[in-house]
Amino acid sequence: MAQSTLDSMPGASTGTVVVTEPLNFWGGKRVKPRQEKNAEPVFEPATGRVLCQMVPCGAEEVDEAIQSAYAAYQKWSKMAGMERARVMLEAARIIRERREKIAKLEVINNGKSIIEALVDIDIAWQSIEYYAGLAGTLAGQHIQLPGGAFAYTRREPLGVCVGIGAWNYPFQIASWKSAPALACGNAMVFKPSPMTPVTAVILAEIYKEAGVPDGLFCVVQGGAETGSLLCHHPKVAKVSFTGSVPTGKKVMEMSAKSVKQVTLELGGKSPLIIFKDCELENAVKGALMANFLTQGEVCCNGTRVFVQREIMPQFLEEVVKRTKAIPVGDPLLESTRMGALISKPQLEKVLGFVSQAKKEGARVLCGGDPFVPSDPKLKGGYFMSPCVLDNCRDDMTCVKEEIFGPVMSVLPFDTEEEVIKRANNTTFGLASGVFTRDISRAHRVAASMEAGTCFINNYNISPIELPFGGYKMSGFGRENGQVTIEYYSQLKTVVVEMGDVESLF
Ligand SMILES: NC(=O)C1=CN([C@@H]2O[C@H](COP(=O)(O)OP(=O)(O)OC[C@H]3O[C@@H](n4cnc5c(N)ncnc54)[C@H](O)[C@@H]3O)[C@@H](O)[C@H]2O)C=CC1
Numbered sequence: 001m002a003q004s005t006l007d008s009m010p011g012a013s014t015g016t017v018v019v020t021e022p023l024n025f026w027g028g029k030r031v032k033p034r035q036e037k038n039a040e041p042v043f044e045p046a047t048g049r050v051l052c053q054m055v056p057c058g059a060e061e062v063d064e065a066i067q068s069a070y071a072a073y074q075k076w077s078k079m080a081g082m083e084r085a086r087v088m089l090e091a092a093r094i095i096r097e098r099r100e101k102i103a104k105l106e107v108i109n110n111g112k113s114i115i116e117a118l119v120d121i122d123i124a125w126q127s128i129e130y131y132a133g134l135a136g137t138l139a140g141q142h143i144q145l146p147g148g149a150f151a152y153t154r155r156e157p158l159g160v161c162v163g164i165g166a167w168n169y170p171f172q173i174a175s176w177k178s179a180p181a182l183a184c185g186n187a188m189v190f191k192p193s194p195m196t197p198v199t200a201v202i203l204a205e206i207y208k209e210a211g212v213p214d215g216l217f218c219v220v221q222g223g224a225e226t227g228s229l230l231c232h233h234p235k236v237a238k239v240s241f242t243g244s245v246p247t248g249k250k251v252m253e254m255s256a257k258s259v260k261q262v263t264l265e266l267g268g269k270s271p272l273i274i275f276k277d278c279e280l281e282n283a284v285k286g287a288l289m290a291n292f293l294t295q296g297e298v299c300c301n302g303t304r305v306f307v308q309r310e311i312m313p314q315f316l317e318e319v320v321k322r323t324k325a326i327p328v329g330d331p332l333l334e335s336t337r338m339g340a341l342i343s344k345p346q347l348e349k350v351l352g353f354v355s356q357a358k359k360e361g362a363r364v365l366c367g368g369d370p371f372v373p374s375d376p377k378l379k380g381g382y383f384m385s386p387c388v389l390d391n392c393r394d395d396m397t398c399v400k401e402e403i404f405g406p407v408m409s410v411l412p413f414d415t416e417e418e419v420i421k422r423a424n425n426t427t428f429g430l431a432s433g434v435f436t437r438d439i440s441r442a443h444r445v446a447a448s449m450e451a452g453t454c455f456i457n458n459y460n461i462s463p464i465e466l467p468f469g470g471y472k473m474s475g476f477g478r479e480n481g482q483v484t485i486e487y488y489s490q491l492k493t494v495v496v497e498m499g500d501v502e503s504l505f
């Protein structure tokens with residue numbers, strides 16, 4: 001296959017797709033890179049084959065995209081919320097109609113299983129549909145003042161917002177950021193991760209087809225340099241970032257120079273606490289959901305699994321049995337439940353965490369090795385077997401650092417008081433979870449978690465209606481839910497005098 005338009009996707013299989021079309025988008029169309037220098041190969045994780053070239057945008061291209069977004073913002077922000085809603089609902093409908101093709105392309109670029117990618121695409125259109133619903137509800141307040149004077153507030157957009165994405169949920173992150181931004185009347189320039197450049201531009205085409213003004217959602221390709229051009233640009237009002245803590249800090253620092261608003265969705269090392277009175281089978285399923293989605297490359301994963309000592313043997317037996325049974329392999333097969341990690345360096349990094357854990361005294365109960373599927377086309381893929389580590393202590397590297405791979409660390413505990421302290425003993429605070437049948441305990445533990453989300457008797461479900469974001473070094477600001485409107489809009493107070501001015505001078 002020479003080209004990978006969405007139309008050629010239905011027949012696509014692992015190892016066949018090459019993307020040659022330009023991956024930038026502004027002014028209402030795909031834009032070719034100005035020069036091919038600094039092009040980086042993008043790999044198909046399942047095969048290790050080159051999928052396309054990512055050519056980073058330079059200062060002039062970034063400026064062109066931002067100017068085009070600004071022009072679109074001038075039109076879009078003057079439309080009524082209900083008018084914007086109609087366009088957004090059409091975009092959501094188109095995504096829903098093309099979900100299989102988009103999911104396939106996402107799999108080929110990211111390596112996750114098709115079964116998960118389909119869910120990601122569904123969450124993406126749901127996000128656009130949800131914020132379309134809110135667009136018409138944006139309103140201010142009317143406040144009476146003495147002597148017939150009054151004031152009112154207007155909820156206004158910020159202007160051109162920048163979205164910077166990670167590689168684990170490429171299309172979904174682009175949607176989670178653009179949907180609330182657009183609903184509020186902003187424009188967005190989005191930079192995907194240089195490792196997953198191919199699906200954001202599909203979203204841009206769909207918005208265009210749905211009827212947004214040209215330039216409203218732009219895509220610029222690139223890595224750190226392009227990202228920093230975006231964060232420094234004077235016409236940008238806000239940066240919403242998803243990625244690692246060190247890069248998040250840099251984004252905040254750069255944005256501070258021109259006092260841009262910032263939303264940071266950063267990493268985590270979330271605790272999942274399993275009490276002995278839990279429904280064990282559900283707790284085991286929850287632990288798997290908390291650790292093995294998208295090859296473990298999920299920011300809110302519950303990677304520190306605290307299990308009450310009395311049920312540790314049963315828990316381990318069951319969790320290991322099920323982990324060993326996870327079908328790893330061709331991510332485009334419906335039967336596959338774990339695909340390939342994003343890159344060779346990421347695979348090596350994760351395997352390095354497993355060897356370090358062994359050195360520090362952890363016991364590998366299963367997995368943690370490179371995995372070579374029998375299918376010859378997958379020989380160069382970045383696969384590993386999902387891993388469960390036992391004998392872990394709080395001071396081990398595998399328990400303290402975000403691994404971003406399929407590695408679960410299991411830790412015993414005795415009392416509720418003890419486990420709460422240990423669970424919170426981290427600089428991260430993205431998510432947490434608790435399995436118990438005692439409802440008082442469940443809510444007590446949820447209230448004590450220093451984390452932006454606490455799942456009770458489940459893990460890693462993400463309905464779009466629910467605010468998502470971090471405490472502590474996992475970031476601030478929220479995505480999803482009604483509250484995100486506040487992060488993409490600003491309030492103007494208009495004060496109206498009806499009488500004479502009482503001047504002190
Ligand atoms: N918690 C999370 O959601 C994520 C965590 N990670 C962790 O971070 C590690 C490194 O992965 P990366 O993809 O390199 O993460 P990263 O945080 O460096 O990259 C995220 C995004 O930021 C951009 N970026 C990088 N440097 C920038 C800068 N100076 N200014 C503006 N934008 C910049 C990247 O191009 C990418 O689009 C992974 O191994 C993983 O452990 C990675 C992705 C997501």
Ligand SMILES: C[N+](C)(C)CCCC(=O)O
Pocket residue numbers: 168169173242293297298299300460461462
């Ligand atoms: C969809 N969900 C909850 C599994 C993960 C979303 C957060 C992320 O970008 O890692």
